[in-house]
Amino acid sequence: MTDVTSLTAAQIAGLVASGEASAAEVTRAHLDRIAAVDDRVHAFLHVDTQGAVQAAEAVDRRRAAGEELGPLAGVPIAVKDVLTTRGVPTTAASKILEGWRPPYDSTVVERLRAAGTVMLGKTNMDEFAMGSSTEYSAYGPTNNPWDLGRIPGGSGGGSAAALAAYEAPLAIGTDTGGSIRQPGAVTGTVGAKPTYGGTSRYGLIAFSSSLDTPGPCARTVEDTALLHSVIAGHDPRDSTSIPQPVPDVVAAARLGATGDLTGVRLGIVSEFNGEGAEPGVMAAFRESIEALTKLGAEVVEVSCPNFQYALPAYYLIAPSEASSNLARFDGVRYGLRAGDDGQRSLEEVMSMTREAGFGAEVKRRIIIGTYALSSGYYDAYYGQAQKVRTLITRDFESAFERVDVLVSPTTPFVAFPFGSRTADPYQMYLSDLYTIPTNLYGGPAISVPCGLSEGLPVGFQIMAPTMADDRMYRVGAALESAVGTFTPPAL
Amino acid sequence: MAAISRDEVAHLARLSRLAVTEDELDRFAGQLDVILQAVARVGEAGAGDDIPPTSHSVPLTNVFRDDVVQPSLAQADVLAGAPDAAEGRFRVPRILDEEA
Numbered sequence: 001m002t003d004v005t006s007l008t009a010a011q012i013a014g015l016v017a018s019g020e021a022s023a024a025e026v027t028r029a030h031l032d033r034i035a036a037v038d039d040r041v042h043a044f045l046h047v048d049t050q051g052a053v054q055a056a057e058a059v060d061r062r063r064a065a066g067e068e069l070g071p072l073a074g075v076p077i078a079v080k081d082v083l084t085t086r087g088v089p090t091t092a093a094s095k096i097l098e099g100w101r102p103p104y105d106s107t108v109v110e111r112l113r114a115a116g117t118v119m120l121g122k123t124n125m126d127e128f129a130m131g132s133s134t135e136y137s138a139y140g141p142t143n144n145p146w147d148l149g150r151i152p153g154g155s156g157g158g159s160a161a162a163l164a165a166y167e168a169p170l171a172i173g174t175d176t177g178g179s180i181r182q183p184g185a186v187t188g189t190v191g192a193k194p195t196y197g198g199t200s201r202y203g204l205i206a207f208s209s210s211l212d213t214p215g216p217c218a219r220t221v222e223d224t225a226l227l228h229s230v231i232a233g234h235d236p237r238d239s240t241s242i243p244q245p246v247p248d249v250v251a252a253a254r255l256g257a258t259g260d261l262t263g264v265r266l267g268i269v270s271e272f273n274g275e276g277a278e279p280g281v282m283a284a285f286r287e288s289i290e291a292l293t294k295l296g297a298e299v300v301e302v303s304c305p306n307f308q309y310a311l312p313a314y315y316l317i318a319p320s321e322a323s324s325n326l327a328r329f330d331g332v333r334y335g336l337r338a339g340d341d342g343q344r345s346l347e348e349v350m351s352m353t354r355e356a357g358f359g360a361e362v363k364r365r366i367i368i369g370t371y372a373l374s375s376g377y378y379d380a381y382y383g384q385a386q387k388v389r390t391l392i393t394r395d396f397e398s399a400f401e402r403v404d405v406l407v408s409p410t411t412p413f414v415a416f417p418f419g420s421r422t423a424d425p426y427q428m429y430l431s432d433l434y435t436i437p438t439n440l441y442g443g444p445a446i447s448v449p450c451g452l453s454e455g456l457p458v459g460f461q462i463m464a465p466t467m468a469d470d471r472m473y474r475v476g477a478a479l480e481s482a483v484g485t486f487t488p489p490a491l
Numbered sequence: 492m493a494a495i496s497r498d499e500v501a502h503l504a505r506l507s508r509l510a511v512t513e514d515e516l517d518r519f520a521g522q523l524d525v526i527l528q529a530v531a532r533v534g535e536a537g538a539g540d541d542i543p544p545t546s547h548s549v550p551l552t553n554v555f556r557d558d559v560v561q562p563s564l565a566q567a568d569v570l571a572g573a574p575d576a577a578e579g580r581f582r583v584p585r586i587l588d589e590e591a
Contacts, residue, residue: 101571102572103564103568103572242551306536313530323507330508333573346583350508351510355509355510363519367504367523370503384533388538424522426529442548
């Protein structure tokens with residue numbers, strides 16, 4: 001048998017279902033791979049060896065008993081460390097939650113367990129999902145398997161790197177401004193942000209509640225769709241969860257894989273004209289457009305004049321919500337408490353705890369959010385950003401009257417070397433130029449590998465209307481059928 | 492002109508319950524100024540009084556559920572994650588000044 005770590009999730013599930021491989025041996029192979037390479041990649045913050053082996057053995061027992069197994073039963077998965085896992089450490093890559101073992105599972109994790117997937121462990125990320133490189137993790141960065149001296153993207157760099165390094169065939173990320181798609185792009189893997197409200201936020205440690213969206217990551221579009229269908233769907237425990245059926249993303253991916261896009265209209269955003277993007281990224285994007293045209297797609301240029309304000313609006317809205325959400329880290333109910341000498345007041349202990357527990361980027365965003373929400377500045381900053389959000393939504397709605405999906409590069413630049421954007425935080429923010437509009441609108445978007453620039457992966461982004469997640473899977477799978485998948489050099 | 496001064500950053504840090512150091516104040520003041528000048532561009536979008544704000548992309552309001560008692564977390568499980576607990580409660584530092 002070939003090395004199971006090189007197989008897709010669909011292939012692994014097939015082997016487990018037919019009995020050609022046990023879930024236990026598949027899990028052991030991935031744990032061995034992690035042991036062999038993760039000291040160099042550092043995709044994981046915590047590997048749950050015992051929990052993984054037990055979950056795999058449970059799947060094998062269920063199969064032996066003749067039970068019906070789901071489409072991903074026995075497939076190992078890595079979960080971003082921002083989703084709570086009962087009894088398994090969950091830190092959001094912050095010192096303020098070091099050692100915390102949540103008393104409950106997030107809905108996404110609960111559904112993964114119910115589907116028989118095998119959680120290998122928790123992946124590294126920028127602290128509280130604030131960043132584009134994992135350099136803001138309190139536990140050190142993740143290294144990109146394509147070049148260990150470069151960033152794996154962020155905030156979900158650990159999940160993306162685990163896939164690219166063949167440590168796991170599936171992973172979960174969360175996308176607030178691009179944290180699934182940008183890591184996917186720079187690691188040559190697939191990452192999808194579902195429609196906001198399409199996946200549950202219950203048990204997701206909140207960064208920006210009106211934007212946070214859990215989603216699937218994998219090495220192929222079909223695997224991503226399979227995982228999407230397992231985690232998505234209405235959850236009464238999340239009041240912003242959409243009470244509608246999940247679009248059939250798996251059927252859409254399989255339809256797309258046939259390579260026929262006849263009648264599908266792709267919109268290119270005029271305002272994303274390549275300004276500030278690397279020439280190699282734009283070249284790969286244009287070649288992909290050509291490939292999709294050959295499959296029958298029609299290409300239309302559409303104008304979204306307010307997209308230029310998306311980045312400023314996002315960097316007001318997200319920090320504002322974060323400054324409120326992160327108030328819960330007060331050193332009382334969970335995590336770190338610093339400076340409690342029996343003499344200091346609650347307020348002093350709280351301030352010392354937050355100072356000791358949060359990293360620089362988290363502090364910057366809390367301060368910006370506090371500023372944008374303070375009286376006297378509210379109208380000019382937060383209030384104005386919310387109006388821009390309306391304008392961006394209108395841009396999407398009018399574009400989708402003319403086209404089925406919008407397409408763009410996922411990120412303006414390929415994986416950059418460590419340290420090259422940390423001195424000026426705004427330079428880091430520019431990573432999200434193309435991903436953020438979708439978050440403000442609430443629609444779904446996917447990043448699919450489309451080529452290489454100077455030997456490093458480039459991502460192609462497909463944005464679809466709200467609750468039309470199936471469309472992006474169809475186009476994504478068609479692109480994959482035309483350009484193939486991309487494998488990094490051996491580690 | 493700077494969008495934000497070092498003193499303002501210090502004030503916001505206090506409001507945010509962050510005991511930031513002098514070094515951090517020096518560094519953050521410049522960085523936050525760059526960020527705030529960039530995000531102030533939202534004012535150029537020409538979104539006037541006729542444009543309603545969007546707080547949320549889901550067209551749902553007032554989501555109700557039936558008033559049915561559901562199991563809740565065990566007290567011991569919740570307190571196990573607390574930095575300090577006593578007598579079935581979270582133990583906190585003093586919240587009132589000592590009475591004379």
